[in-house]
Amino acid sequence: GQNIDQPTEMTATEGAIVQINCTYQTSGFNGLFWYQQHAGEAPTFLSYNVLDGLEEKGRFSSFLSRSKGYSYLLLKELQMKDSASYLCAVRDRGSTLGRLYFGRGTQLTVWP
Amino acid sequence: ETGVTQTPRHLVMGMTNKKSLKCEQHLGHNAMYWYKQSAKKPLELMFVYNFKEQTENNSVPSRFSPECPNSSHLFLHLHTLQPEDSALYLCASSQGTSGIEQFFGPGTRLTVL
Numbered sequence: 001g002q003n004i005d006q007p008t009e010m011t012a013t014e015g016a017i018v019q020i021n022c023t024y025q026t027s028g029f030n031g032l033f034w035y036q037q038h039a040g041e042a043p044t045f046l047s048y049n050v051l052d053g054l055e056e057k058g059r060f061s062s063f064l065s066r067s068k069g070y071s072y073l074l075l076k077e078l079q080m081k082d083s084a085s086y087l088c089a090v091r092d093r094g095s096t097l098g099r100l101y102f103g104r105g106t107q108l109t110v111w112p
Numbered sequence: 113e114t115g116v117t118q119t120p121r122h123l124v125m126g127m128t129n130k131k132s133l134k135c136e137q138h139l140g141h142n143a144m145y146w147y148k149q150s151a152k153k154p155l156e157l158m159f160v161y162n163f164k165e166q167t168e169n170n171s172v173p174s175r176f177s178p179e180c181p182n183s184s185h186l187f188l189h190l191h192t193l194q195p196e197d198s199a200l201y202l203c204a205s206s207q208g209t210s211g212i213e214q215f216f217g218p219g220t221r222l223t224v225l
Contacts, residue, residue: 042218042219043202048212100155101157102154104152104153104154
């Protein structure tokens, strides 16, 4: 199976930078995803990493180290609207290609 | 606007009821998914359909019965559910099962009394 671990909760202040870590164990890694989910809403895609390194997309960046089974999502210039749950998900090569294994999510609260 | 719609948004049902959840995607995708999201638990994949064919059933109890009449529509038929089945049921779609991005619907909040 897959073990995906991320912190349950984090807090930060507006304008700050926050890093949400995710560690995973999988037998056939085939990509790591970050999703954002506001309360009562659908998860929305943020980023995808399949090779080592940093992917930057505006205020959000995602990093992957396959050898360490580790990823982080970096959020810069935090805004109140960034308060949400951030889901780390891993795709495994061994099963249906579309299957994603999700972590429990990190609830981020941004304070003014 | 995610392009994936789900109805109803909220559903309360008794354990002896039969109900159906509906999902429709307007994105031209050919893969559709049902997920279950319970409090304090990770999103769990239930079923995967690719070109209307079920490609994965993640050991889901038979009281959940999926139906995919075409690539745009996905149903989840419910009968004799248990209170522990209360959860948010999310539908998603992607361009093929190897598509990078899965687009999620807003979900149906199900309460089983």
